[in-house]
Amino acid sequence: MEFHPFIEKSSTQEIKRFQEDKLQKLLAYLEENSPFYTKLFRENNINIAEIQTLEDLQKIPTTTKNDLQQYNHDFFCITPDKIVDYSTTSGTLGDPVTFGLSDNDLERLAYNEAISFACAGIQKGDVVQMITTIDKRFMAGLAYFLGLRKMGASVVRMGPGIPELQWDSIFRYKPKYLITVPSFLLKMIDYAEKHGLDYKNSSVYGAVCIGESIKNQDFTDNILSQKIKEKWNIKLFSTYASTEMSTAFTECEFQIGGHHHPELIITEILDDEGNVVKEGESGELTITTLGVEAIPLLRFKTGDIVKAHYEPCQCGRNTMRLGPVIGRKQQxxxxxxxxxxxxxxxxxxxxxxxxxxxxxxxxxxxxxxxxxxxxxxxxxxxxxxxxxxxxxxxxxxxxxxxxxxxxxxxxxxxxxxxxxxxxxxxxxxx
Missing domain, CATH: 3.30.300.30 (ANL, C-terminal domain)
Known part of the structure; x- marks a missing residue:
């Protein structure tokens, strides 16, 4: 299994052509299976045969969180008997939205996390401690587990909280990586210092940080990661994802933004008028999912304000990278x-x-x-x-x-x- 996909090292023109081919398949699938998008195409007189390029996406109206909340059921493209997992969004802004995942969707999720963790340097045989919940209809925890299993890593499913148990597990199973909310690392350090634990000589090499930003816009460490690294010299990798995208943007070893996986998602960054922003400007991340069976999304506005970076990365990937989320539009x-x-x-x-x-x-x-x-x-x-x-x-x-x-x-x-x-x-x- 290739965890450094060929398409990510292809030229930007090849990536674009590849995505346009995937886009046409998606549009045909939506027209056939999605009550929400079939209606959207009809009401806006959209002939999907005319949507040939990524630029043509502009002819299609965007989809909002509000649409998902209001018409949740109409977004499903498969029958209930094909759903193997139900997840919900965290509901930070309003009612949570239900997402169903098919067998293929779980496979896609595992692939996404495997190539994302590979970005951060995790390899087959590494032990990884998950300091995140895997239940409570939480997609990310399940995604991490499936991705680590797919790439042949060993998983210690600790769940969140309880520093004492986390340290017990670290000294017992010697994980190389942790997956955690970064602010919790400060609690772990605090516990270790108060109880005389030799945490600086533990097996931990790095942490994949979720849910909170650890970088400034210029990719220097922000206050939170400076405070962690002052005490504990481990590598911190940013990752950004959401339930709606079923896709992650994770940093590679050069740590200059989360890499885009073109086989999984099309991204646009839009201004308040819905136009694509100029290079170097920030705007709202708007996504089109590729290869999702149950609830594919077309031009979905995530509500996250971000800035994209396009200069080539030393790791050999030619994909766009996302900087840290500047904030949520509604906040x-x-x-x-x-x-x-x-x-x-x-x-x-x-x-x-x-x-x-x-x-x-x-x-x-x-x-x-x-x-x-x-x-x-x-x-x-x-x-x-x-x-x-x-x-x-x-x-x-x-x-x-x-x-x-x-x-x-x-x-x-x-x-x-x-x-x-x-x-x-x-x-x-x-």
Whole structure:
């Protein structure tokens, strides 16, 4: 099995032609099997025979999360008896959406993760500890397991949380890689230091980081990864994926963005008017899935604002790469004339060692303007510290949010909600 697919080393022209061929097959499949897209083609007088090139995609309207929520059932292209797994989106923005996967979809998912993990250097025979949930209708955990199995790695399915058990497992099974939310690595380091564990000499070489950004836009380490690496010298690899895409963008050893897998997905980056942005500009990632049987998506707007990078990578792949997600379109905040996204605020809060946990709450005030409230739990009550945090916000983002100090026992219950896959550090009440 080839985990460095030939198409990814082909020329950009060959990749484009390859994708156009796949696109025509997808359009024919949708016209025949998808109630949602059949109706969309009919209502917009779209003759799929006229969609020949990637540029022709512009003739087709985009699909939104709202469409998926409203017409979830109409997106299914197969009958219920062909579905072998039900997953749901995490529902960060509204109701979760149900995704069914066929046998072939699970095979595609395994292939996607295998070539993604191969990007990050994982090989056959490596031991990999999964610090992520594999249940609760969570697609990613299952995808990681299937991908690692496909490439011949050994998996330790630990699940999230409980540093003590994670370390027990690391010393027992000697994993080379961890798959985890990066902020949890700080908890593991903290536990190891408090309990005198020799973590710096463990078997761990690297971690594939999910759910949180570890890089700045210029690919330097952000505050979170700097804090991890200061204590524990391991490699950190970014990966970006979503249930809707069933595809991941993972960094290779050169760590200059997550590589695109052209055999699995067509990407467009669009501005607010729906036009493709100029090279070097950021916009909303819009995707068309290839080879998905149950719920294929055509020109689906992910809601994630990203920037693409096209210069060749030293690893030999000629595929486009995605930089870290700048923010989610719906989470954009207009605050006193400044446009902000939550990740920029996370970076500032992660900079402080004595913040135990935090939550950013956005609400509209009585005159309809966005208001930011930062809830913090800190090690010791300290008026100066709150001012220091506020000054940091002013210096870095030119905004001065309202700051509330809350007891750790109270705040941690809402941040680390057992029903959520990631820490809930952002709440939008607008």
């Amino acid at each position: 954009m905040i207009k605050y006193k004339g400044t446009t902000l996204y939550p990740p920029a605020m996370n970076d500032i809060l992660n900079d402080f060692n004595n913040i135990l946990c935090y939550q950013i709450v956005i609400q509209a005030n009585e005159i309809g303007l966005d208001e930011i409230i930062i809830k913090l739990s800190i090690e010791a009550e300290n008026e100066n510290f709150v001012n220091e945090v506020r000054d940091h916000f002013r210096a870095k983002l030119r905004v001065s949010p309202k700051i509330e100090v809350i007891d750790f026992d109270i705040l941690s219950k809402t941040v680390f909600n057992p029903n959520s896959r990631k820490p809930i550090t952002f709440i939008d009440l607008r």
